Amino acid sequence: MATPDLRHTELFKGFLRLSSEIGNDILKTQGAGGNTSIKSDGVMWVKASGTWLSKADAEDIMVPVVVEPLVAALREGDPRAEKSTDFVVSDLNSSGLRPSIETSFHAALKSPVVAHYHCVNAIALAVLQDRDAILAARMKAVSDLKWVTIPYRRPGTPLAREIEKAASSEPDVLILFNHGIIVCGDTIEEVSNRIQRVTNALTGEARRTETADIDALAVIAKGSGYHPAHDRESHSVALSNANQEIALGGSLYPDHVIFLGTEIGVLTQDESAADLEAALHREGREAPKMLIVPGKGILLSTTLTAGGEVMARCLAEVVGRIPEGQSVAYLSKDDEYELTHWEAEQYRQALDRASARQPA
Numbered sequence: 001m002a003t004p005d006l007r008h009t010e011l012f013k014g015f016l017r018l019s020s021e022i023g024n025d026i027l028k029t030q031g032a033g034g035n036t037s038i039k040s041d042g043v044m045w046v047k048a049s050g051t052w053l054s055k056a057d058a059e060d061i062m063v064p065v066v067v068e069p070l071v072a073a074l075r076e077g078d079p080r081a082e083k084s085t086d087f088v089v090s091d092l093n094s095s096g097l098r099p100s101i102e103t104s105f106h107a108a109l110k111s112p113v114v115a116h117y118h119c120v121n122a123i124a125l126a127v128l129q130d131r132d133a134i135l136a137a138r139m140k141a142v143s144d145l146k147w148v149t150i151p152y153r154r155p156g157t158p159l160a161r162e163i164e165k166a167a168s169s170e171p172d173v174l175i176l177f178n179h180g181i182i183v184c185g186d187t188i189e190e191v192s193n194r195i196q197r198v199t200n201a202l203t204g205e206a207r208r209t210e211t212a213d214i215d216a217l218a219v220i221a222k223g224s225g226y227h228p229a230h231d232r233e234s235h236s237v238a239l240s241n242a243n244q245e246i247a248l249g250g251s252l253y254p255d256h257v258i259f260l261g262t263e264i265g266v267l268t269q270d271e272s273a274a275d276l277e278a279a280l281h282r283e284g285r286e287a288p289k290m291l292i293v294p295g296k297g298i299l300l301s302t303t304l305t306a307g308g309e310v311m312a313r314c315l316a317e318v319v320g321r322i323p324e325g326q327s328v329a330y331l332s333k334d335d336e337y338e339l340t341h342w343e344a345e346q347y348r349q350a351l352d353r354a355s356a357r358q359p360a
């Protein structure tokens with residue numbers, strides 16, 4: 001029996017529209033983060049690894065996979081569930097891309113439409129020690145929705161296995177500690193409506209800060225492999241003591257570690273970026289991708305891809321929403337190690353480098 005091709009339907013167009021809406025909201029998606037899926041007749045279309053949801057309307061970024069065999073593989077601990085490439089319906093896969101590394105959890109969730117994204121408001125609450133109580137209070141605003149929390153696990157099969165356990169209760173919303181959120185539903189309209197309501201329930205104001213001193217930053221960066229962040233909003237990490245302290249306290253969520261690493265540098269007064277580079281070089285240490293210049297703004301490594309640059313913005317949005325004085329549950333050293341030694345992520349970053357060569 002031929003597999004039906006969903007792509008020519010209005011339903012699929014609606015799915016792409018929703019995907020690109022989520023992808024174009026910087027408070028929900030940064031770079032290649034986040035992914036959406038739609039299931040029909042045993043086939044699930046899911047965002048390809050390393051591609052940007054914001055381009056869902058304009059480019060061929062959805063990959064078809066068979067649902068049941070993938071879920072069975074996940075349950076049985078079959079290593080093929082990690083990349084899901086063996087479950088792609090090749091004759092429908094026009095882009096030839098690999099499915100997202102988060103494909104297996106989309107398959108495990110029973111809902112026909114699933115949206116996963118890195119909502120900065122959700123992350124800012126889901127990294128707090130007190131997250132259970134705080135999220136329970138916020139989610140009272142959407143008490144008709146069934147919601148659950150998922151402990152932190154590395155994206156891929158470790159996270160998918162936790163989500164698979166929760167899937168039997170058919171939740172509408174899953175809040176992933178130190179990661180993001182998943183919103184499920186039967187139709188595009190239902191998911192879209194739930195996303196709006198849950199976003200309203202979780203939204204918090206970002207802390208106000210001074211404005212960045214771009215001229216001073218340019219002088220400090222001179223002759224180094226750094227430049228002032230192009231996105232003005234990214235600088236707020238360095239423009240309040242609370243923001244700076246939270247950012248330097250540890251790693252908050254996986255994409256930060258994957259794109260910006262585990263270290264953020266801090267320049268002392270009168271130190272230039274070139275001075276710091278030279279000092280690190282003498283010690284045989286790697287230069288961090290991001291530098292904080294206290295009270296002035298942030299500098300980013302010129303080696304960063306577009307996907308890396310936008311992670312600095314994500315950090316600014318998240319730390320700015322973490323209330324002062326709240327204890328934060330950072331990723332552990334083991335969590336960080338797992339993320340920095342992970343083959344599937346290297347593929348995603350390689351794709352990001354390739355896409356960075358073309359104008360967005």
Ligand SMILES: [Zn+2]
Pocket residue numbers: 033034102116117118155179180
């Ligand atoms: Zn994610």
